[in-house]
Amino acid sequence: MRLTVLTPSFGKLSEAPVRRAAELGLELEHRTESHPKSGQDLVEAIAGAEAVLVGLDSVTAEMLAVCPDLRVIAKHGAGVDNIDLQAAAAAGVIVVNTPGANAGSVADLTLGLMLMGSRRIREAEDSLRSGRWEVFFGTELAGRQLGILGFGRIGRAVAQRAAAFGMRIAAYDPFVPDEAIVGAGAQPLSLEEAVATSDFLSLHLPGGGGPLLTADLLATMPRGAALINAARGGLVDETALAEALHAGRLSFAALDAFSSEPPAADHPLLDAPRLIATPHIGAYSDVANANMGTWAVEDVVRVLSGEEPRFPVR
Incomplete structure (x- = not known):
């Protein structure tokens, strides 16, 4: 199992998310060279991915249409207004977030x-x-x-x-x-x-x-x-x-x-x-960083294992 990580804040203030991913057998691929991603940059970063962890990256219907292998999108945070939820549902992609983590x-x-x-x-x-x-x-x-x-x-x-x-x-x-x-x-x-x-x-x-x-x-x-x-x-x-x-x-x-x-x-x-x-620093604390990354990793593994996620976005 592999998770493509797009947000550079993943595990930034806490090692807990990376440790949890290793415990669950989830391989992490970091594509954080620029953030947020959109359009072709986003498509190239997640081409062939089954799971992706996004921050403020713009997930559109057009992007989903050219990523047929994608099964789950995890938001590193609570707000999902940057994700086209209707298009994700139509494509059979499960969206999860981390409500309350921050x-x-x-x-x-x-x-x-x-x-x-x-x-x-x-x-x-x-x-x-x-x-x-x-x-x-x-x-x-x-x-x-x-x-x-x-x-x-x-x-x-x-x-x-x-x-x-x-x-x-x-x-x-x-x-x-x-x-x-x-x-x-x-x-x-x-x-x-x-x-x-x-x-x-x-x-x-x-x-x-x-x-x-x-x-x-x-x-x-x-x-x-x-x-x-x-x-x-x-x-x-x-x-x-x-x-x-x-x-x-x-x-x-x-x-x-x-x-x-x-x-x-x-x-x-x-x-x-x-x-x-301030430059959108609300979620940038040690506890929030640990919670968001760990909860997202756990739900990604649940989805890829065919289980019901803890925090699905309906």
């Missing part, structure tokens, strides 16, 4: 970004390093409402951490029953209510289908509110967000994801004030 990692980063923005940590450090000693007044989290859009594993992990800071938690998720949201200690709200009433708004939904936070919806955020996006850049109208920052309507925005990655040098957000930006 929940703690992304939740930690989300809280870190909230604290960085609310306490103006980067501004304070820049001031000190430039030889000044200035006072920067910030905002405490306790008593503020955190609106979480997307209340799956990551959203709930964020809620647990934020509750420890004394925040009031509100949540919107069209796929989670209200009683489950209440049971997790959050107030269920509609999308419009959550956006219009939250002091901090954090996104944890999958991408695809255009911006969730349109210009009109962004305009309803309370003046001085903050936006944190550690999910997918396409969830936000980025031009409208840049305009909101330039106009001073938001206290800050913290983004770990952009609609196009890396963003172009002339991206409207990159020169916006009060922007904190």
